Amino acid sequence: MSPVVSIRWSKRQWGALLVMVNVAACVSRSADAPTRHLEAAPVERPLRFEPSVLEAADFGADGADEQDDTAAIQSAVTAAQAIPGARVQLAAGVFYLSDVNPHDQVCLGIVGARGLTLQGAGAGSTRLVLRSKPDAHVLSIAGSESVRVSDLSIDGTRMGRRGTHGIRVADSTGITLRSLEIHSVAHYGIGLQRGVVRGISIEGVQIDDTGGDGVDFKNTAAQNDEIVIEDVRVSRPGQTSPRQAGLDIRGRARLSNVEVSHVPAGATGIRFREDGPDTGPGGHGSYLSGFAVTGAPGSIGVAIAANDVRVSDGSVVGTDTGVDILGDRARVSSVLVRGARYAFRIEVAAQQTFLQGCRGESSRAGVWVEGKSTQISRSIFQRNERCGVCLRPGSLGTHLADNELAGNGKTVEDDAGNAGE
Secondary structure, eight states: OOOEEOOEEOTTOOSOOEEEEOOEEEEOOBTTBOOEEEEOOOEEEEOEEOOOEEEGGGGTOOTTSSSBOHHHHHHHHHHHTTSTTOEEEOOSEEEEEOOOSSOOSEEEEEESOEEEEEEOSOTTTEEEEEOSSSOOEEEEEESOEEEEEEEEEEEOOOTTOSSOOSEEEESEEEEEEEEEEEEEESSOSEEEOSSOEEEEEEEEEEEEEESSOSEEEOOTTSOOOOEEEEEEEEESOOSSSTTOEEEEEOSOEEEEEEEEEEEOTTOEEEEEOOOBTTTBSOOTTOEEEEEEEEEOTTOEEEEEOSSSOEEEEEEEESOSEEEEEOSSSOEEEEEEEESOSEEEEEOTTOBSOEEESOEEESSSEEEEEOSBSOEEESOEEESOSSEEEEEOTTOTTOEEESOEEESOSOSEEESSOOOOO
């Protein structure tokens, strides 16, 4: 077996290494023969390396001064791209970044990498701060496989900017974004866009104060899949652009344990999009489990425009509409909505909606039904100003079973001629 050696690379440590291994073999002494020693000829064997660590400090990155660190960190990343499995390590400190010549709206670029890690000393310790005047994505990952970014924070200094992303991913697979803080970016905190984007994991990430979406996932390649968003917190999305979302999903994704807070009027906490001519197929077949959304009047908690979406175990407080359903075959279970205009709204376009074990309370309407073939069971609608269940014209085929309706303006308001519970 070849020897295994782990080294830490610096910019000055290059070149091929060979090890001369002298192998000595001996024959043990027997009772009827003298001892003999056999020596093998020297054998040249290449040294096998474990994944190497490149310290960004060895390339000139200094988190303790006021100098621009873009070129130094990019040099470390470029060097690491030539070593499969390498890791670029950033020390604690503040690293200032800018869009340098040739200007391409990118500060740091990971391009064509295979098995690369960019790691800081912790989200509260290693900070990447955008300082240049032009808009620029702080980190761009393109045409890469098996890339991991973790344990650092990004400050996009969004005031006065328009198109900055914290992290942008395009044409890449097997990307992990973990233990990150992204603050004050002019547009998206994380944008998954352009080409095939598969096998993306966003875990333990906090995103605060974005001009646009917290996380934007487009499906332009019509084959994007295997997107996991877990333990993610988004606060104050959509600060400058209208109709934005904390999490905007186009393409199948699994979301769990997510929180979106301070959603402004006109924006949405979590949105599963319909098909779009410029963005491809929508978020059909997605799952959302374990969530909390709080927002201002005029906002939406969860919007389901895609088909076959499942939403469970969550809460929405203070929005205009708690859960807004426009797609077909949505299944919503164990969701509490409080203090909305419509706790649950099933729009005209929706068909075959299933509401089970939900609660709508202290709102204008517990559930407002305009779509066809809706089934509502084992749910509680109470203390709603107008009605517990409002069945509007066109809501044919609605079926109510084993629900609790108490303290509402009207228990059931039926303007569609449905059969009673």
